[in-house]
Amino acid sequence: MADHTYDVLVIGSGPAGESAAMSAAKSNLRVAVIESRAHVGGNCAHKGTIPSKSLRHAVKQLIRYNSVSLFREMGDTRWLSYPRVLAAASKVIPKQVELHTEFYIRNRVTLHTGMASFVDANTVNVDSGDGAQETITAESIIIATGSRPYRPADVDFSHPRVYDSDTILEMQHTPRHMIIYGAGVIGCEYASIFSGLGVKVDLINNRDRLLSFLDDEISDALSYHLRDSDVTVRHSEEYESIEADDHSVTLRLKSGKRLKADAILWCNGRSGNTDKLNLEATGLDVDYRGNLKVSQDYRTSVDNIFAVGDVIGWPSLASASFDQGRAVASVITGEPCKPVTNVPTGIYTLPEISSIGQTETELTAARVPYEVGRALFKNTARGQISGEDVGMLKILFHVDSLEILGVHCFGAEAAEIVHIGQAIMSQSGAGNTIQFFLDTTFNYPTMAEAYRLAALDGINRINRR
Ligand SMILES: Cc1cc2nc3c(=O)[nH]c(=O)nc-3n(C[C@H](O)[C@H](O)[C@H](O)COP(=O)(O)OP(=O)(O)OC[C@H]3O[C@@H](n4cnc5c(N)ncnc54)[C@H](O)[C@@H]3O)c2cc1C
Numbered sequence: 001m002a003d004h005t006y007d008v009l010v011i012g013s014g015p016a017g018e019s020a021a022m023s024a025a026k027s028n029l030r031v032a033v034i035e036s037r038a039h040v041g042g043n044c045a046h047k048g049t050i051p052s053k054s055l056r057h058a059v060k061q062l063i064r065y066n067s068v069s070l071f072r073e074m075g076d077t078r079w080l081s082y083p084r085v086l087a088a089a090s091k092v093i094p095k096q097v098e099l100h101t102e103f104y105i106r107n108r109v110t111l112h113t114g115m116a117s118f119v120d121a122n123t124v125n126v127d128s129g130d131g132a133q134e135t136i137t138a139e140s141i142i143i144a145t146g147s148r149p150y151r152p153a154d155v156d157f158s159h160p161r162v163y164d165s166d167t168i169l170e171m172q173h174t175p176r177h178m179i180i181y182g183a184g185v186i187g188c189e190y191a192s193i194f195s196g197l198g199v200k201v202d203l204i205n206n207r208d209r210l211l212s213f214l215d216d217e218i219s220d221a222l223s224y225h226l227r228d229s230d231v232t233v234r235h236s237e238e239y240e241s242i243e244a245d246d247h248s249v250t251l252r253l254k255s256g257k258r259l260k261a262d263a264i265l266w267c268n269g270r271s272g273n274t275d276k277l278n279l280e281a282t283g284l285d286v287d288y289r290g291n292l293k294v295s296q297d298y299r300t301s302v303d304n305i306f307a308v309g310d311v312i313g314w315p316s317l318a319s320a321s322f323d324q325g326r327a328v329a330s331v332i333t334g335e336p337c338k339p340v341t342n343v344p345t346g347i348y349t350l351p352e353i354s355s356i357g358q359t360e361t362e363l364t365a366a367r368v369p370y371e372v373g374r375a376l377f378k379n380t381a382r383g384q385i386s387g388e389d390v391g392m393l394k395i396l397f398h399v400d401s402l403e404i405l406g407v408h409c410f411g412a413e414a415a416e417i418v419h420i421g422q423a424i425m426s427q428s429g430a431g432n433t434i435q436f437f438l439d440t441t442f443n444y445p446t447m448a449e450a451y452r453l454a455a456l457d458g459i460n461r462i463n464r465r
């Protein structure tokens with residue numbers, strides 16, 4: 001049994017754990033990371049963000065090949081199987097692992113491979129699974145163990161027709177018809193992926209509209225485009241039972257409906273990875289989803305134990321997890337903590353969706369006098385040239401001060417485009433104004449032109465009053 005002592009011990013090597021470890025190491029602290037998987041990168045690189053975005057990219061390329069008339073001179077439209085697209089998409093994972101492994105080497109962060117469990121508030125046992133055990137002590141411990149798909153006990157996930165967002169990355173055939181249960185971000189993204197491959201999709205939503213945190217117009221646009229891609233969205237439904245046999249899977253809904261398909265993808269929620277940590281040894285409690293509660297500076301109720309990333313719940317994004325990791329390292333090194341707020345939304349459906357700031361519904365409820373400036377991608381030169389002309393940029397701004405209050409976008413590269421608006425919104429005082437887009441010369445033709453068009457549209461609406 002080996003013993004090690006560090007200033008900071010991080011459990012988990014996803015975006016939250018990695019950025020906490022690298023930040024602490026750069027402040028000359030002795031840092032170690034424990035990771036149960038053989039490779040670093042977390043669920044982000046192996047099961048979540050990276051494989052799903054890579055799959056979606058491959059599908060998008062296929063759709064493009066099949067829809068652009070110029071390519072017809074090279075041959076007929078093509079169909080690719082899910083395993084084939086998956087194989088192409090999976091190539092990015094080892095590249096990610098290599099990239100992230102280098103960070104540990106360069107920053108002299110020691111990596112221990114095995115399952116971590118607490119012995120006490122400063123001591124963690126690492127079980128490598130082959131009988132070897134290590135004991136590690138550290139002054140500060142950061143829990144960054146992430147999350148996994150939530151699996152209700154009455155659904156048989158061992159059946160080869162029943163998948164969740166982890167096991168779908170092992171599916172070795174292409175269903176003709178798929179049910180996606182849960183229309184959160186993961187469900188909507190996979191609905192785009194499978195419908196893009198020509199799979200008939202039934203998307204079951206527990207709520208009465210898709211992604212209800214989005215601006216209504218954007219949510220409606222997503223519904224329209226999913227329908228247009230042969231996805232049947234069923235709102236306000238809940239499952240009664242899921243039964244699978246050799247030939248099909250049957251989903252019974254509480255409303256009395258019965259749906260049959262070749263496979264079902266369960267996308268209804270996630271649970272924090274805390275069950276293996278032996279938290280009893282520290283006195284820490286978790287909520288019913290296995291998540292830890294932290295204060296503004298990411299400290300748990302035990303003074304030297306911190307938690308960041310998916311294991312603390314909302315917003316459960318890789319983007320936010322990276323920043324939470326850096327923030328917690330600054331707390332440990334005694335610097336002021338910058339809590340991670342104002343996180344943009346980037347949803348990689350087809351079409352892509354992204355937003356920052358308030359929605360029309362929120363502004364109306366708060367009685368803020370606002371105006372809307374819109375630009376349709378089909379009216380931009382870049383959109384017309386690229387053929388990616390489905391989409392819209394919408395800027396919400398205060399009618400008196402012209403302060404930008406929200407930016408909502410759907411269409412090609414929406415997740416990139418939103419950052420221009422975010423940069424202006426983050427300017428203090430009079431720096432945050434829609435006027436910026438009228439006073440600044442942008443490259444042409446670019447999708448950024450949509451900001452100028454939207455600003456002109458908005459200002460013209462005010463001038464017409
Ligand atoms: C399908 C899908 C798509 C997504 N797409 C996006 C996206 O487009 N953009 C975005 O910003 N976010 C996205 N997310 C969310 C994003 O992946 C997560 O927010 C992010 O991975 C959380 O990072 P983390 O560091 O908290 O944990 P994770 O990435 O979950 O990593 C935690 C690590 O801890 C390890 N671990 C767990 N328990 C122990 C233990 N006891 N001992 C040792 N090691 C342990 C795990 O093996 C894992 O490697 C997506 C998620 C999913 C599922």
Ligand SMILES: NC(=O)c1ccc[n+]([C@@H]2O[C@H](COP(=O)([O-])OP(=O)(O)OC[C@H]3O[C@@H](n4cnc5c(N)ncnc54)[C@H](O)[C@@H]3O)[C@@H](O)[C@H]2O)c1
Pocket residue numbers: 150182183184185186187189206267268269270271288289315316317345346347348
């Ligand atoms: N592009 C992106 O940014 C992106 C892509 C995919 C996933 N994600 C992140 O992954 C997270 C999970 O997404 P999702 O679509 O699975 O779920 P979701 O958070 O939208 O939840 C779906 C449903 O499951 C329920 N639920 C969640 N956890 C549960 C639990 N442990 N027990 C019981 N019910 C539970 C929720 O209340 C909701 O009704 C999201 O928070 C999202 O931010 C982000």
